Amino acid sequence: MTVRKKQHNKEEDAKKASEQNKAVTSDNRCRDEVQSIRTGEFAHPADAADHIENLSIEKQVCMMEHLSTEDAAETLAEMEDRAQTDIIENLDVDVAVRILSEMSPDDATDVLDELDEEHRDVLLERLEADDAEEIRSLLAFDPDTAGGIMNTEIIILNQDLTADQAIMHIRREMEDKEIPYYAYIVDAAERLVGVLSLRNLLLCRPGTVLHEKLSDQSLISVVFDEDKENVAHILSRYNFMALPVVDYEGRLLGVVTYDDVIDIIHEEATEDMLGMVGAGQDETVDTPWLESVKVRLPWLFINMLNSSISAYVVFLFEGSIAQMAILAVLMPIVANQAGNTGQQALAVMIRQLAVERFDRLKSWKAVLREAKVGALTGLIVSMLVMLGVFLFTQNLLLAQVMASALALDMLLGALAGASIPLILKELGRDPAQASSIFLTTLTDGFGFLIFLGLATLFLL
Secondary structure, eight states: OHHHHHHHHHHHHHHHHHHHHHHHHHHHHHHHHHHHHHTTTTOSHHHHHHHHHTSOHHHHHHHHHHSOHHHHHHHHHTSOHHHHHHHHHHSOHHHHHHHHHHSOHHHHHHHHHTSOHHHHHHHHHHSOHHHHHHHHHHHTSOTTBHHHHOBOOOEEEETTSBHHHHHHHHHHHGGGOSOTTEEEEEOTTOBEEEEEEHHHHHTSOTTOBGGGGGTTOOOOOEETTSBHHHHHHHHHHHTOSEEEEEOTTOBEEEEEEHHHHHHHHHHHHHHHHHHHTTOOTTOOTTSOHHHHHHHHHHHHHHHHHHHHHHHHHHHHTHHHHHHOTHHHHHHHHHHHHHHHHHHHHHHHHHHHHHHSOOOHHHHHHHHHHHHHHHHHHHHHHHHHHHHHHHHHHOOHHHHHHHHHHHHHHHHHHHHHHHHHHHHHHHTTSOTTTTHHHHHHHHHHHHHHHHHHHHHHHHHO
16 A cells, blocks of 8 residues: 555656646746747737737736736737737736736726626726726726727816926826827816817917917817717827817816727728628637627528529529520629629728718718719620620620620619618618628629510510
8 A cells, every 4th residue: 555655646746747847848938939029029019919819828828927017018908809808817816917007097998898797806906996996987988989998198287387387297297198199278177178289388488378379279079978980080080199088068088099090990990891791790710610600690591591582583584594595604794793893882882981970961972973883884894795795696685685684783783782881871780781791682683683584575
């Protein structure tokens, strides 16, 4: 029995030693990865974030633990949402708290917003009281609004200060502020009364009172519940570096910066691209595959039903196709050309809705414009196709039927591509959501109906 125990203890010791050696080896490799970031290969936080995201979760956690707190915070802020969540969930709580404390409040809020409530509360309890309170206040805002994306690290000056006093105040505050583009001027009730660029402030004559510089200023701001897409449009329109966010009484709450707008535009463009074909609008290659199946399958079922309509149209003309087999050869040309025309109009319209505030009259005028484009391109393409079909078949009437069907279906495609996003918008839906699926149904179904109907009427 004693021999067996000794043997068992030796096996346990050997196993522990092996595990320790593996841990040391892994730790050394992690240190090498960290060194590659420090020496400049991935020195920029965005490059470091891309590099770390491609590693296993164990290495990701190890690297974040070995990076300096400042580097870890900057790198984590540049990562995709899912990667941020995975890392914070697997980090030691104390390490996670140190990193979150170093991040700007809006970035830390974005990270914590993706965590489950229990884990988020644990981290908030460990943060310093001021930081936790600020983050909790930001978490209260809808993440898709100005309040949900604003930054609170801003320079606020009272309107009764002189320019010299303001500059001295900024010198004291600058180190703790992330965005020193503008100084925001408020009254005694903390209502926003003006904005001064730091350049203009430095050029003020000594003794100038701040409110004297605001007399001819047209103040532009947004309310905290303004949709973030509209905020992006306003910031882009006026070419501001930052846009102030206020409450309904005009009190300054924070600002939305241009880098947030870039992220919003990128995010919206990605959502539109994915939504057009029925994929998940926040889906990435890192999304669990079963989750992707769950999101895509309903739209694939809808597409199957829509395709059945086109198949039924073809079935109705089975006799015509049997009598004239060339019709089956030419059918895909009609559908594909009209589908492509519709996709072009669809892309232009979705882009218009994405970059500008919705204007009903202007949008429906854009539909008319796309109809003109579809009519002219359809006429030109149909003439070329008529010539080709005639040379191939020596049948002028068939060529004319083909050209007529193609021109009509391309016009229909342009009208449908431009109209579908607007109809979805009017119904309160995302204009891009599965719009490509609905478009294909119309161009295929009606394209086959027009072509086979005309062929049956004039050729058989």
